[in-house]
Structure formats: structure tokens, C-alpha cells
Amino acid sequence: MNYLIYPLKIMNLTQGYEAHGSHSKGNIKDYPIDDNGGSAKKDAYFYCPCDEMVIKKIYGVGQKAGNTLWLESTSPVITPTFEDYVTIMVVHPNDSEFKNKKVGQKFKRYEKIVLEGDDGNATGYHLHISVGRGRLKGSGWEENNHGAWVIKTTEGAVKPEEAFFVDSNFTIIKGTKNIPFIKLDKEQIGAKSYYVTESLNVRLGPGTSYQAINSLPAGTMVNVAEEKGTWSRISATEWVSHNFLTTKIPNKVYYTKKTTTSLNVRNKPNGQKLSEKAPLPKNTTVAVMATSGKWTKINENRWAFSAYLT
Numbered sequence: 373m374n375y376l377i378y379p380l381k382i383m384n385l386t387q388g389y390e391a392h393g394s395h396s397k398g399n400i401k402d403y404p405i406d407d408n409g410g411s412a413k414k415d416a417y418f419y420c421p422c423d424e425m426v427i428k429k430i431y432g433v434g435q436k437a438g439n440t441l442w443l444e445s446t447s448p449v450i451t452p453t454f455e456d457y458v459t460i461m462v463v464h465p466n467d468s469e470f471k472n473k474k475v476g477q478k479f480k481r482y483e484k485i486v487l488e489g490d491d492g493n494a495t496g497y498h499l500h501i502s503v504g505r506g507r508l509k510g511s512g513w514e515e516n517n518h519g520a521w522v523i524k525t526t527e528g529a530v531k532p533e534e535a536f537f538v539d540s541n542f543t544i545i546k547g548t549k550n551i552p553f554i555k556l557d558k559e560q561i562g563a564k565s566y567y568v569t570e571s572l573n574v575r576l577g578p579g580t581s582y583q584a585i586n587s588l589p590a591g592t593m594v595n596v597a598e599e600k601g602t603w604s605r606i607s608a609t610e611w612v613s614h615n616f617l618t619t620k621i622p623n624k625v626y627y628t629k630k631t632t633t634s635l636n637v638r639n640k641p642n643g644q645k646l647s648e649k650a651p652l653p654k655n656t657t658v659a660v661m662a663t664s665g666k667w668t669k670i671n672e673n674r675w676a677f678s679a680y681l682t
Contacts, residue, residue, distance in 0.1 A: 403530070630655050
């Protein structure tokens with residue numbers, strides 16, 4: 373499956389998007405991250421993060437402005453929140469990285485594309501990365517009311533955790549700046565993405581005789597690894613009725629996390645335990661509908677403590 377994974381072998385964020393106030397708080401937003409690849413200047417490459425990407429635009433080489441590269445997937449990719457084309461804007465590679473680069477050049481998954489740099493008055497070696505859903509639009513960027521040049525795509529900018537899975541077999545995590553990236557579970561490899569059409573029970577087997585341990589709201593994206601009759605397996609032990617799944621992408625998509633321990637469900641953030649609901653077992657799939665402080669909304673009137681979700 374064409375999953376979009378984090379493009380560096382070491383994730384060591386030096387700034388999250390909240391620190392880029394002019395980018396994420398203007399009238400037009402994007403959500404850039406800065407990654408120095410663990411300070412390994414010789415090995416901190418941006419690798420092709422999906423089946424294939426193409427260079428759509430190169431800007432800044434030989435100028436004072438920061439060198440910028442726009443990459444676009446050549447087919448739709450699967451992300452934690454949507455399935456579509458993506459465009460990625462990468463800033464600060466040095467001039468030497470563009471000697472053999474040209475518009476239209478294509479790269480396959482895991483191919484090296486550019487090395488981190490300090491071009492354009494960067495404070496140190498790193499890559500500045502922004503992601504947009506859809507294809508490059510117009511010039512590929514536009515200036516917002518804070519004077520920041522933000523990525524411009526057909527479907528708009530997205531947060532990095534909404535775009536990238538982290539493949540633990542490829543990327544070592546050293547620092548995330550508290551951005552809640554989703555790990556690419558081995559169960560997802562070879563799976564197909566579906567979306568829940570209405571609130572749906574999650575059971576410990578393929579049938580209504582098996583215990584229901586949770587429910588997922590409409591719009592939740594799940595990855596089906598196996599089908600048995602009218603039932604679909606979404607993790608090693610969890611099953612849902614296939615009758616309530618669709619491949620049509622809804623207007624609002626919720627990605628999922630897993631519980632790291634047995635976890636109580638509450639009626640609101642820091643509210644009362646729902647006595648009619650047993651604690652969620654460890655490794656239960658839950659939807660992320662919203663967050664409030666230290667709490668995550670997992671369904672209507674159902675909340676769980678965020679520290680025990682991953």
C-alpha cells in the first residue's frame with residue numbers, strides 16, 4: 373500500500389509548527405517543522421516517503437532566498453487522515469544539492485532526494501518541511517498577513533501528524549516536539565483503508581457473539597487486513613462489521629490511536645467514569661475526534677486520558 377511515511381531516518385525536531393507562529397497563525401496557514409536529522413549532517417537526507425514523487429519546482433539556487441524544493445506524489449497516498457495526492461515543500465538544502473536536480477525528475481520510495489543544509493540564513497543545518505494535501509497550485513506558495521510564505525496546494529496545508537505515518541523500521545525518533553505522530557503498525561501493511569459509516573462496535577472476533585470492547589464514530593479511518601464473511605479485522609484481535617464500512621472518503625476523517633494500558637472511559641474531560649462501560653483493554657483501537665487539555669474525545673460523550681494513547 374502507498375503509505376506516506378516520515379522522510380528522514382532520524383526524527384529530531386528542533387521546532388514544531390506551534391513555534392512557527394507566522395506560518396501557523398496567519399490568515400493563510402501551513403504547519404512547518406524543522407528537523408536536523410539528529411545533527412548527522414552527512415546522513416540527514418530527505419528520502420522519498422511514498423511509492424513515487426516528482427520535482428515540481430525548484431527555487432532560490434544562487435540567490436539569498438532559502439533554497440526551496442516542491443515534491444508531489446505521482447499517485448494518491450494513504451495518510452493517517454486522508455487518501456489523496458500530497459505536495460511537500462522542503463527548504464534550506466544547499467546549492468550543491470541541486471547540481472543534478474531538475475523539474476520533472478522522479479524518485480522511488482526510500483531514494484535519497486536532498487541533504488539537510490543551512491542555506492538562506494538558516495540558524496543551523498536542518499530541513500524546513502511543510503505538507504499540503506493535493507497537487508501544487510499556482511506558484512506553490514503564497515504570503516500570509518504575517519509575512520510568511522506558506523505552501524499552496526489544491527486542498528490546502530495539513531499538519532505533519534495528519535500526513536505522515538512513522539515507520540519504526542525506517543525512522544528512529546529522538547524528538548517530536550510533542551507532535552502526536554502515528555506509528556505505521558505492521559498490521560496495516562497490505563491493508564486497505566475504509567471509513568466507518570455510523571457508530572460501530574469493535575469486537576474480539578468476527579461475529580456478534582464476541583465481546584464488544586469499544587465503538588468507533590462515523591468517519592473513523594480503519595485499515596482492513598483480513599475479511600471473513602461480513603466481518604473485517606482491523607488489528608491483530610479486533611473485528612468490525614464490514615456492512616458499516618465504505619471506501620468513500622467522508623468530509624470529516626478521524627485517525628486512530630491505541631491504548632497502552634487498561635483505560636477507563638469518562639463522560640467528559642476529567643469527568644465521571646462511565647459505569648456501564650468496562651475499561652478499554654490494552655491495545656484497543658480508538659478514534660481521535662478532538663483533544664481538550666490532557667484528554668482525547670474518542671466518541672460522542674466519551675473521553676480517555678491522552679497520556680495512555682499512542
